[in-house]
Amino acid sequence: MNSKRRFFLLIIGAVVLFLISYLTAISKTLTLRKQYRSLEKEAFLNKDVSLQFQVISKKQVYYDSILQTMNLTDTSLENNFLKTLNAESKKGQLKLKTFNTPHLFLSDDAKYVSYDFTLEGDFINMMKLLHKIEIGGTFGVITHLDFKKETDFRTRKKSLTSRVLIQSVQ
16 A cells, blocks of 8 residues: 555545544534523522512512501502592691592693692691602692682681692503
C-alpha cells in the first residue's frame, strides 16, 4: 500500500469513526444539555415564585388592615359610604335627611359616580363630618356644598341644612 492510499483510508476511517461516535454519544449529550438548561431556567423562575408569594401575602395583610381601619367590608361602596355617613353623623349630632341614589356618568376614559345627600345640624359638626369623609375615606372629592338656613314656622326654630355632592372615579 502506498502512502496516498493509507492517508485516504485514514481520513475515511476518521470520518466514519466521528459519525459513529456522534450517533452514539455526542447527540445524546447535546440533547441532555438542552434539557438541563431549560430545567435551570424553570428552577430559577420557581425560586422567584416563592418570593413573590411572600410579597403578595404581605400586601394582602396590609390592604386588609387598611380596610379594617376604614371600617369597610366587601359590600358595595355605596353601602360602605352610607354606613360611614350614618356613624359619623351620629357622633357629631347631625341628622342625615336625604341620601339620593348615586348618579353615574360615563366619560371616554372613566366612570364617575356622584353621591347626593343632605345634612342638618350645626356648621362646625358638618364641617368636621365632611372633612372626615373626604380625607379619611376613599369615597371621593366634595364637588358641591350648599348651606341653607331654614326656619320652621310652626316651632319657630332655625336650622342649618347642607346639600353635598361627592364625586368619585371608578
